Amino acid sequence: MALRILGVSCAIFMGTWVLTGGKDAAPATTTSAFCKIIWLIGVPCTEVNSAIVTQIKAMGSYTLSSVTSAAIQANHTSGVGQIESVNFTMTPTSVILGCHVQGTSVSAVWYSLFDNGINFCNLRNVIKGSGLYKAPGFLEFTNEWLCLGCGFSAC
């Protein structure tokens, strides 16, 4: 269900972008490129946490800043002078054994309102590389208001 909503939202965003030449599609309040994604994953947060940390350590373009049981902070370098702040916060779900994860990625320097999906890929690549997307009950939610470049990028 959430995956279908994601697909539809991204498709609408892409259509808007094509129609306006990309000038008006991003939220008016945006001051730097950003992306927020929410995942529901049917495994305990402790497992989610260690899978994300292991994956970030394995990827050369990320630098871990701090790790607690509830939050993981890292920087991602996407090019010369282009650094994004990447956070994952984890909250246990109350009804079933699982974990609610919120990922945010924000460009440290404003260099382009349309970021070619860099912030989207910063988050997606970690979850994909960690294998968490194969976990039971995996759901992903974002849309064009939460995530610049949603649906454009081939990460």
Ligand SMILES: *[C@@H]1O[C@H](CO)[C@@H](O)[C@H](O)[C@H]1NC(C)=O
């Ligand atoms: C992450 O980036 C911020 C802002 O560019 C910087 O202040 C901080 O020292 C960086 N942290 C690490 C661990 O590189």
Ligand SMILES: *[C@@H]1O[C@H](CO)[C@@H](O)[C@H](O)[C@H]1NC(C)=O
């Ligand atoms: C990550 O968390 C730190 C500390 O709370 C905050 O300064 C930074 O802006 C956050 N970055 C993102 C992308 O949310």
